[in-house]
Amino acid sequence: MSRPIVIKNANLYGDTVASLLIENGVITKVADTIETPDDAVVVEADGLVVLPGLVDLHTHLREPGREDAETIETGSRAAARGGWTAVHAMANTNPVADTAGVVEQVYSRGQEIGLIDVYPVGAVTIGLKGEHLSEMGAMASSKARVRLFSDDGVCVYDPVIMRRALEYVKTFDGAVVQHAQDLRLTEGAQMHEGEVSAELGLAGWPAVAEESIVARDALLAEHVGSRVHVQHLSTAGSVEIIRWAKERGIKVTAEATPHHLLLTDESARTYDPLFKVNPPLRTQADVDALRTAVADGTIDIIATDHAPHASEDKDCEWAAASFGMLGLETALGVIQKVLVDTGAATWRDVARLMSEAPARIGQVDHLHGRPIAEGEPANLTLVDPKAAWTVTPEALASRASNTPYGGIELPGRAVATFLRGVPTHLDAQLEGAFA
Amino acid sequence: MRHLLTTKDLSKTDALRILDTATQMAATQEREVRKLPTLRGKTVVNLFFEDSTRTRISFEAAAKRLSADVINFSAKGSSVSKGESLKDTALTLQAMGADAVVVRHWASGAAYQLAHGGWLHGSVLNAGDGTHQHPTQSLLDAFTIRKHLAPGGDLEGVTVAIVGDVLHSRVARSNVYLLTTLGAKVVLVAPPTLVPVGIEPWPCDVVHTLDQALDTYEIDALMMLRVQRERMTGGGFFPSPNEYSRIFGLDGDRLRRLPDHAIVMHPGPMNRGLEISAEAADSPRSVIVEQVANGVAVRMAALYLLLAGEEAAQ
Amino acid sequence: MTGTIMGAADISRALTRIAHEIVERNDGAADVVLMGIPTRGLPIAHRLAARIAEIEPAFDAELATGALDITMYRDDLFKNPTRAIGTTSVPDTGIDDAVVVLVDDVFHTGRTIRAALDAIRDLGRPRAVQLAALVDRGHRELPIRADFVGKNIPTSRSERVDVRLEEIDGEDAVILRKGE
Ligand SMILES: [Zn+2]
Numbered sequence: 001m002s003r004p005i006v007i008k009n010a011n012l013y014g015d016t017v018a019s020l021l022i023e024n025g026v027i028t029k030v031a032d033t034i035e036t037p038d039d040a041v042v043v044e045a046d047g048l049v050v051l052p053g054l055v056d057l058h059t060h061l062r063e064p065g066r067e068d069a070e071t072i073e074t075g076s077r078a079a080a081r082g083g084w085t086a087v088h089a090m091a092n093t094n095p096v097a098d099t100a101g102v103v104e105q106v107y108s109r110g111q112e113i114g115l116i117d118v119y120p121v122g123a124v125t126i127g128l129k130g131e132h133l134s135e136m137g138a139m140a141s142s143k144a145r146v147r148l149f150s151d152d153g154v155c156v157y158d159p160v161i162m163r164r165a166l167e168y169v170k171t172f173d174g175a176v177v178q179h180a181q182d183l184r185l186t187e188g189a190q191m192h193e194g195e196v197s198a199e200l201g202l203a204g205w206p207a208v209a210e211e212s213i214v215a216r217d218a219l220l221a222e223h224v225g226s227r228v229h230v231q232h233l234s235t236a237g238s239v240e241i242i243r244w245a246k247e248r249g250i251k252v253t254a255e256a257t258p259h260h261l262l263l264t265d266e267s268a269r270t271y272d273p274l275f276k277v278n279p280p281l282r283t284q285a286d287v288d289a290l291r292t293a294v295a296d297g298t299i300d301i302i303a304t305d306h307a308p309h310a311s312e313d314k315d316c317e318w319a320a321a322s323f324g325m326l327g328l329e330t331a332l333g334v335i336q337k338v339l340v341d342t343g344a345a346t347w348r349d350v351a352r353l354m355s356e357a358p359a360r361i362g363q364v365d366h367l368h369g370r371p372i373a374e375g376e377p378a379n380l381t382l383v384d385p386k387a388a389w390t391v392t393p394e395a396l397a398s399r400a401s402n403t404p405y406g407g408i409e410l411p412g413r414a415v416a417t418f419l420r421g422v423p424t425h426l427d428a429q430l431e432g433a434f435a
Numbered sequence: 436m437r438h439l440l441t442t443k444d445l446s447k448t449d450a451l452r453i454l455d456t457a458t459q460m461a462a463t464q465e466r467e468v469r470k471l472p473t474l475r476g477k478t479v480v481n482l483f484f485e486d487s488t489r490t491r492i493s494f495e496a497a498a499k500r501l502s503a504d505v506i507n508f509s510a511k512g513s514s515v516s517k518g519e520s521l522k523d524t525a526l527t528l529q530a531m532g533a534d535a536v537v538v539r540h541w542a543s544g545a546a547y548q549l550a551h552g553g554w555l556h557g558s559v560l561n562a563g564d565g566t567h568q569h570p571t572q573s574l575l576d577a578f579t580i581r582k583h584l585a586p587g588g589d590l591e592g593v594t595v596a597i598v599g600d601v602l603h604s605r606v607a608r609s610n611v612y613l614l615t616t617l618g619a620k621v622v623l624v625a626p627p628t629l630v631p632v633g634i635e636p637w638p639c640d641v642v643h644t645l646d647q648a649l650d651t652y653e654i655d656a657l658m659m660l661r662v663q664r665e666r667m668t669g670g671g672f673f674p675s676p677n678e679y680s681r682i683f684g685l686d687g688d689r690l691r692r693l694p695d696h697a698i699v700m701h702p703g704p705m706n707r708g709l710e711i712s713a714e715a716a717d718s719p720r721s722v723i724v725e726q727v728a729n730g731v732a733v734r735m736a737a738l739y740l741l742l743a744g745e746e747a748a749q
Numbered sequence: 750m751t752g753t754i755m756g757a758a759d760i761s762r763a764l765t766r767i768a769h770e771i772v773e774r775n776d777g778a779a780d781v782v783l784m785g786i787p788t789r790g791l792p793i794a795h796r797l798a799a800r801i802a803e804i805e806p807a808f809d810a811e812l813a814t815g816a817l818d819i820t821m822y823r824d825d826l827f828k829n830p831t832r833a834i835g836t837t838s839v840p841d842t843g844i845d846d847a848v849v850v851l852v853d854d855v856f857h858t859g860r861t862i863r864a865a866l867d868a869i870r871d872l873g874r875p876r877a878v879q880l881a882a883l884v885d886r887g888h889r890e891l892p893i894r895a896d897f898v899g900k901n902i903p904t905s906r907s908e909r910v911d912v913r914l915e916e917i918d919g920e921d922a923v924i925l926r927k928g929e
Pocket residue numbers: 152153154179231232278279305
């Protein structure tokens with residue numbers, strides 16, 4: 001039996017001041033004042049925003065296969081420190097998560113570590129090769145209870161395979177999660193195709209390579225009446241297509257990453273591969289369109305696309321470097337900077353964008369993304385919106401350090417994370433209370 | 436000057452300074468004893484990640500004629516096989532005490548990374564990085580144009596047409612910025628498939644046939660770029676060599692449409708019969724062979740300006 | 750003793766004397782080539798050539814005068830800001846077997862002349878090399894001496910000698926200034 005926890009005078013969703021009592025992993029009381037039980041841990045939460053524990057729909061944990069870049073353990077710690085209580089682990093591991101065996105292994109390892117719930121995403125096709133559907137049914141009915149399927153890292157390019165996958169996942173009410181990238185239009189592509197790529201002599205990655213697949217998949221989803229989730233939307237055109245598809249009643253959801261909401265292709269001028277990511281950083285006009293789409297609900301969620309890479313895969317020529325950047329520990333700070341502090345969204349919106357909606361899309365909303373209310377599991381994130389910090393790549397919990405935010409100041413951060421009432425991350429100032 | 440990475444951030448003063456210095460260097464190369472003691476004790480490393488015997492020999496001659504010690508470092512690896520990392524190579528060169536690193540690389544930006552990675556103390560001289568920049572090539576082009584059309588001055592009033600694969604050309608990128616900085620007007624002539632998307636901010640005009648360029652502009656210098664035959668296969672940037680020659684090739688007829696004073700240039704190596712006919716290549720207007728000699732003088736100037744001067748100031 | 754050490758008349762007299770000495774020393778001026786070291790050695794070389802031509806009408810002042818830029822031969826290139834490289838011009842007849850008279854404004858440590866001798870070696874093989882300077886201020890750092898000197902001016906190391914010439918500065922004067 002763990003000690004009860006009283007979180008005093010917290011700001012629920014950033015708009016309601018109340019205190020919480022947590023007992024045995026459950027929120028047992030929400031009230032203006034709570035009588036503190038004798039053995040309780042008291043967290044003085046004045047000025048702290050309480051959100052439902054964050055849920056990432058797009059994380060690369062690299063285990064099995066690239067434990068030199070990240071492990072489920074280091075990734076879990078990074079997630080907890082970033083305020084996450086659940087992440088969906090992408091399938092592009094080695095071996096690929098295309099069988100019940102691999103997804104169960106990943107799921108169990110996550111539970112064993114216990115810092116977050118790790119929900120494996122299954123591969124759509126065997127080996128991510130885009131040729132044969134993987135045994136999605138077996139993964140769905142496995143202990144890992146997989147509901148999302150993605151070949152992320154590569155696009156499910158063949159329209160016939162995509163159609164079949166969309167149809168097939170209806171068997172277990174799953175969704176296909178698409179990395180929208182026309183492979184032919186992006187052969188050798190290095191960065192967004194535009195004025196900066198023209199000048200830098202880096203092969204261009206046209207916006208249309210994403211938009212054409214987003215449009216195709218929306219139409220396919222409509223045609224077969226299935227659910228598609230589009231990952232990391234990066235262009236203004238993709239936003240237009242999603243908006244159109246939703247108006248049309250197509251069951252499509254979409255995500256944006258913190259980096260696509262903050263950074264632009266101008267970063268490539270440094271030729272620093274830390275800014276090399278798939279899809280590429282786009283123009284300011286795209287960033288603005290994405291922010292608007294997040295604010296008006298066209299984009300459903302924020303997802304990190306946390307992609308750790310070993311230093312040798314980033315300390316090299318731009319063209320030779322791997323795509324991807326860390327995101328778990330910096331996401332909340334970046335989102336506060338670009339959405340909350342700019343007035344584009346409230347903390348209540350952040351709760352929806354980073355917890356409730358992703359939990360619903362990932363079909364883990366019986367456990368995560370729950371209301372902060374009596375009787376609900378105590379999966380909670382305490383945010384200090386005034387705790388500005390400067391990102392130090394080496395100080396991050398990830399095994400890798402490929403963050404594009406090194407040296408940049410973010411306005412706030414998660415100071416405590418609770419998974420079923422157990423603190424999985426405590427800022428130094430709060431550690432004392434639990435000692 | 437700390438590094439020479441791109442012509443885009445070269446001021447007119449700096450560019451003219453390099454060209455003036457190159458003029459003095461060229462004068463020394465007409466003497467019996469062409470070797471100068473200027474850079475004695477300095478070490479110049481030719482770091483080539485991409486084969487280019489011509490460029491390497493030009494830099495080697497430049498460094499040796501200034502009495503620098505030259506180390507040729509041929510690094511294996513390509514975009515397909517990564518090979519030794521840029522960082523490890525840089526650290527090795529640092530340990531060797533390289534005062535200047537002349538780098539040729541298949542990857543755009545490699546020279547910039549080498550200069551700004553914090554791995555090296557020496558100066559970095561970009562000898563061609565991917566499809567980005569090749570500053571000394573454009574400086575030698577400017578030097579050649581200036582010598583023939585504007586001795587001692589800038590290139591105000593000079594029109595230069597650059598014909599060919601602009602998309603993949605570091606020579607075109609370097610020349611567009613340098614020549615316009617020097618006051619010239621630049622016209623790019625290329626099929627739309629070989630013009631980069633996002634070219635709008637470049638300070639130049641773009642036309643899509645050589646005839647149109649000859650009709651529209653009074654061209655003083657015509658620069659033919661090398662056509663990579665491999666660009667015709669796999670998704671084809673243009674349908675056939677024949678069609679390319681017909682629309683973009685410089686033959687005798689087109690040569691005769693140029694003003695009398697106009698010069699014909701090519702960075703080499705040429706595909707005779709494809710982008711340039713033998714008649715044009717060997718005509719008296721062709722300064723192609725002279726470009727090679729000017730290359731040594733320009734590279735001597737660049738090395739001098741990078742390496743001479745206070746060590747503390749570096 | 751600072752201030753103007755030589756005025757226009759002094760400079761003119763000194764150059765006339767040097768011109769005579771050059772002709773005398775070389776039994777005429779037939780093989781003499783004057784190589785002025787930029788910046789101020791060059792106009793002095795031209796003035797000397799003109800005076801020699803007055804003494805020896807057969808002497809072609811234009812043909813027998815050149816410029817010798819020594820920038821690329823300096824031994825202090827890496828201790829000073831980058832210097833622009835000046836023009837070197839050798840008379841069409843070349844310097845092989847000639848008597849090259851190096852001409853500079855101020856003869857000081859000898860390092861400039863050392864560099865000039867190296868530069869001369871790369872241009873040809875003169876029969877002899879001589880040195881003419883308007884001012885010798887002493888403080889030699891190398892075993893080099895001048896053949897023709899306009900005026901010896903004892904200086905302290907910290908003092909500066911400014912030679913001003915009509916062609917460049919609009920007036921003729923040699924000024925001794927206090928060092929910082
Ligand atoms: Zn992806």
